[in-house]
Amino acid sequence: MRAVGVLGGMGPAATLDFLTKVLAADPAPKEQDKIRILVDCNPGVLDRNAAARGEGPSPGPALAEMARGLVAAGADFLVIACNTAHAWAGDIAAAVDAPLISMIEAACETIAAAHPRARRIGLLAGQGCLDAQIYQSAFERRGWQAVIPPADLQAGFMSALYSVKAGSLDAAEKAAFMACAEAVIAAGAEIAIAGCTEVPLLLTAADLPVPLIDPTQILAERTVAFARG
Amino acid sequence: MRAVGVLGGMGPAATLDFLTKVLAADPAPKEQDKIRILVDCNPGVLDRNAAARGEGPSPGPALAEMARGLVAAGADFLVIACNTAHAWAGDIAAAVDAPLISMIEAACETIAAAHPRARRIGLLAGQGCLDAQIYQSAFERRGWQAVIPPADLQAGFMSALYSVKAGSLDAAEKAAFMACAEAVIAAGAEIAIAGCTEVPLLLTAADLPVPLIDPTQILAERTVAFARG
Numbered sequence: 445m446r447a448v449g450v451l452g453g454m455g456p457a458a459t460l461d462f463l464t465k466v467l468a469a470d471p472a473p474k475e476q477d478k479i480r481i482l483v484d485c486n487p488g489v490l491d492r493n494a495a496a497r498g499e500g501p502s503p504g505p506a507l508a509e510m511a512r513g514l515v516a517a518g519a520d521f522l523v524i525a526c527n528t529a530h531a532w533a534g535d536i537a538a539a540v541d542a543p544l545i546s547m548i549e550a551a552c553e554t555i556a557a558a559h560p561r562a563r564r565i566g567l568l569a570g571q572g573c574l575d576a577q578i579y580q581s582a583f584e585r586r587g588w589q590a591v592i593p594p595a596d597l598q599a600g601f602m603s604a605l606y607s608v609k610a611g612s613l614d615a616a617e618k619a620a621f622m623a624c625a626e627a628v629i630a631a632g633a634e635i636a637i638a639g640c641t642e643v644p645l646l647l648t649a650a651d652l653p654v655p656l657i658d659p660t661q662i663l664a665e666r667t668v669a670f671a672r673g
Numbered sequence: 674m675r676a677v678g679v680l681g682g683m684g685p686a687a688t689l690d691f692l693t694k695v696l697a698a699d700p701a702p703k704e705q706d707k708i709r710i711l712v713d714c715n716p717g718v719l720d721r722n723a724a725a726r727g728e729g730p731s732p733g734p735a736l737a738e739m740a741r742g743l744v745a746a747g748a749d750f751l752v753i754a755c756n757t758a759h760a761w762a763g764d765i766a767a768a769v770d771a772p773l774i775s776m777i778e779a780a781c782e783t784i785a786a787a788h789p790r791a792r793r794i795g796l797l798a799g800q801g802c803l804d805a806q807i808y809q810s811a812f813e814r815r816g817w818q819a820v821i822p823p824a825d826l827q828a829g830f831m832s833a834l835y836s837v838k839a840g841s842l843d844a845a846e847k848a849a850f851m852a853c854a855e856a857v858i859a860a861g862a863e864i865a866i867a868g869c870t871e872v873p874l875l876l877t878a879a880d881l882p883v884p885l886i887d888p889t890q891i892l893a894e895r896t897v898a899f900a901r902g
Contacts, residue, residue, distance in 0.1 A: 478716040517742030
């Protein structure tokens with residue numbers, strides 16, 4: 445069994461959602477047989493969206509320090525419970541030898557396996573994630589096209605995102621996420637990705653007329669499978 | 674701000690409950706201003722109940738190793754998200770210099786402040802916690818009397834406890850916890866303590882005719898207060 449190290453706190457509620465999904469995905473019935481999970485829920489990681497648009501310092505050094513600490517505490521491999529922070533995966537790889545399971549690649553592999561004919565993928569993600577081209581690069585390698593909400597709805601998404609991070613999970617925030625989902629579907633998206641870990645706190649597959657891919661859930665399942673060897 | 678290190682995984686669902694309560698207790702509205710939480714959710718810690726009755730090896734060395742790892746990862750102080758594991762607090766204190774906030778003492782201090790005239794305290798706890806006299810010792814120093822369920826109901830409590838740890842949070846488990854609560858109240862308990870972190874997953878204050886003290890909630894509030902300095 446391998447112990448997972450979770451770079452979390454971006455935001456804290458999204459990390460709890462990830463941990464809940466890991467625990468649900470672990471098939472071991474007995475407490476002592478479940479996987480070991482080390483978590484650094486570090487809300488002090490600098491704002492990824494500001495850094496991605498060039499208006500703030502890099503969160504890379506903080507993420508690298510967290511990775512080193514998790515490995516020192518016993519982690520055998522790492523995951524990041526934040527899509528946008530994957531833009532600094534290079535800082536983590538430079539800091540530790542432990543492998544990092546990419547939530548982005550895991551989500552794309554699941555789409556390729558479950559929806560092999562999909563070509564237009566709706567992207568519900570933070571502006572920093574869009575700016576850093578995290579999902580778009582992974583899509584391009586597979587011949588897929590990213591469908592992104594129009595700027596005004598994306599701005600509403602970002603306001604809602606910061607509200608959710610601050611603890612508000614209400615109808616207004618869900619409506620802002622839904623407006624983006626509806627816009628990308630109207631623009632031809634055959635699938636939508638909850639490409640920000642705050643999105644699945646409010647949107648579920650039942651809310652949309654197209655499949656909703658939840659990278660948090662996919663990463664949780666991958667984490668348990670890799671930990672159990 | 675001080676970072677907390679959580680010795681968890683005993684069991685995993687109880688640790689998630691603790692983390693949820695910490696997050697809810699943190700007043701900071703902005704992600705970057707919340708407290709840092711390092712967690713070792715290590716279900717591999719040996720069975721505390723078996724060790725307390727002398728039928729299993731000590732979980733102390735594993736707890737000490739977790740404490741060292743959490744401090745190495747950046748924790749400034751420690752908490753244990755398990756009542757029974759407090760029996761091995763000495764192993765942790767011997768391993769690290771970081772202070773440990775005791776869930777047992779925090780719960781007793783809250784009782785003394787909120788219910789100064791209470792003398793008979795009902796104890797809903799794992800057998801290992803009872804065997805190790807963890808709460809009973811703390812009560813004696815305050816002149817309180819522990820009221821413990823009869824052996825047959827305590828045996829039912831233990832069966833339910835292992836079911837909850839295995840992921841079953843159903844009416845049968847709640848009924849077993851309730852039967853113990855009703856028995857200690859019938860025997861004169863003026864207050865009941867949810868002295869096992871699995872208990873508040875199923876029992877709430879609204880279920881009982883006397884106050885129910887939730888050490889998980891009290892420890893979460895103490896954790897946030899100590900972290901914020």
